Amino acid sequence: MKYVYGPVPSRRLGRSLGIDTIPFKTCNFSCVYCQLGRTTTFINERRDFFSKTNIFQEISQRISLIGLENIDYVTFAGDGEPTLCKSLGWLLEHVKTEFSVPVAVITNGALLYSTEVREELCFADVVLPSLDAGFQKTFRRINRPHPSIQFQKIIEGMIQFKKMYSGKVWIEYMAVQDLNDSEAELLQIRELLSGIRPEKIYVNVPIRPPAEKGVEIPSEESLSRIRSILTGVFEIILPELGEFQVISNDISSLKSELLQIIKRHPMSLDQIIILLKKKGIENPFKIISELKQEYSIKEVFYEGKKFFISN
Numbered sequence: 001m002k003y004v005y006g007p008v009p010s011r012r013l014g015r016s017l018g019i020d021t022i023p024f025k026t027c028n029f030s031c032v033y034c035q036l037g038r039t040t041t042f043i044n045e046r047r048d049f050f051s052k053t054n055i056f057q058e059i060s061q062r063i064s065l066i067g068l069e070n071i072d073y074v075t076f077a078g079d080g081e082p083t084l085c086k087s088l089g090w091l092l093e094h095v096k097t098e099f100s101v102p103v104a105v106i107t108n109g110a111l112l113y114s115t116e117v118r119e120e121l122c123f124a125d126v127v128l129p130s131l132d133a134g135f136q137k138t139f140r141r142i143n144r145p146h147p148s149i150q151f152q153k154i155i156e157g158m159i160q161f162k163k164m165y166s167g168k169v170w171i172e173y174m175a176v177q178d179l180n181d182s183e184a185e186l187l188q189i190r191e192l193l194s195g196i197r198p199e200k201i202y203v204n205v206p207i208r209p210p211a212e213k214g215v216e217i218p219s220e221e222s223l224s225r226i227r228s229i230l231t232g233v234f235e236i237i238l239p240e241l242g243e244f245q246v247i248s249n250d251i252s253s254l255k256s257e258l259l260q261i262i263k264r265h266p267m268s269l270d271q272i273i274i275l276l277k278k279k280g281i282e283n284p285f286k287i288i289s290e291l292k293q294e295y296s297i298k299e300v301f302y303e304g305k306k307f308f309i310s311n
Contacts, residue, residue: 003055004062005078005260007245012128012170012202013073013104015245017066018264019059020078021085023049024310028081028146029108031132033174033215035208035266036079037309043084044110044146046117052087056094065247068101073126077106078264084111089120096123104128106172110149112157118164128170128202129158134188138180158196170200175226177216186229193230201230208266209302209309217303244275254279255287259295262308269306 003020010016023041026049030039063071074095076082082105085091095103102125109129111117121127133139136151145151162169171193175181180189193201203226205217218226244267246257258275261267269288276284288308291297297308 001058001062001260003050004058005264007066007071008261008265009244010073010075011204013075015070015072016075016104017062017071017073018078019055019074019076019091020264021050021055021076021082021088021091022078022080024079024263026080026084027108028084028110028149030144030211032142032144032179032212033176033206033210035210036264037211042146044148046084046086046111048086052090056091059095060098063099063101066245068099070245071101073102073104074099075104075106081108081110083107083117083121089123092120092123102126108143109154109158110145112161113153114157118157118161121161122165122167124167126168126170127161127165128172130172130174131158131189131192132174133180134185134192138185142176142180155192155195162196162198168200169196169198170202171196171198172202172204174204174206175218175222176206177218177222181218181222181226183225183229186226190230203230207303209300209307244271246275246279249279251287255291255294258291259297262297263310266307266309269308272308
């Protein structure tokens, strides 16, 4: 499948059926911690990159194969910033109308200054915008936004969206050692969050290979500082829970499904082995070797683990 992948285990959404409406590495940010690497198509203009009817058809097919009982959320995320898709509202509305399953959108929040985007996101049950900085200087350093994007407009957009939205807003803050975890930064983030008033604050750390060298998981001292300053409704998410799911049993289709996950969601060696053994593959390393030879994936080491990512 071209637009739908998983379900994949999500640290906040459980078994998440991923929907990808954006070409690979197309975004209005180029975050230093991004698991997909640096942005290669750097835009801040909404457009339809693919046929919305083709995307919806794939969603329907995948849900029919997987079963709604095996999906906790249908999640619009994927290869880039989902709000850049001009038909996002149409897709959200059709998924909500057709299926009795919660819908989430994982977004960097950059386009929440747009009234059109805010209205479209109201079809979702949960919206997860990012807020990784308290100050504009840090914002530009960690998120590396498109030149047309202004930090204060993002914050104002989040505040306006929260006022009009009947669903849940879960803010995600990616903590990076020595980049956005100082006391001054955290105090300013807390101040901004008091104006946005999200239902939850998820404090994530870079557990998968990042776009840039030097991006590291915060120390225990930093995590303690985060806990003491960002008090209240928040969780620090470290390990990844749950298992990846594929449907195919024949080797060719199985490898294709694995590739579609790895393109959007780097997988560790252990995760791939567990998945393949569950599919009855006696020699997972043979399949992994074939994946490396046949497709554009490579091995990287991060935090003592071997991961497979897309080039």
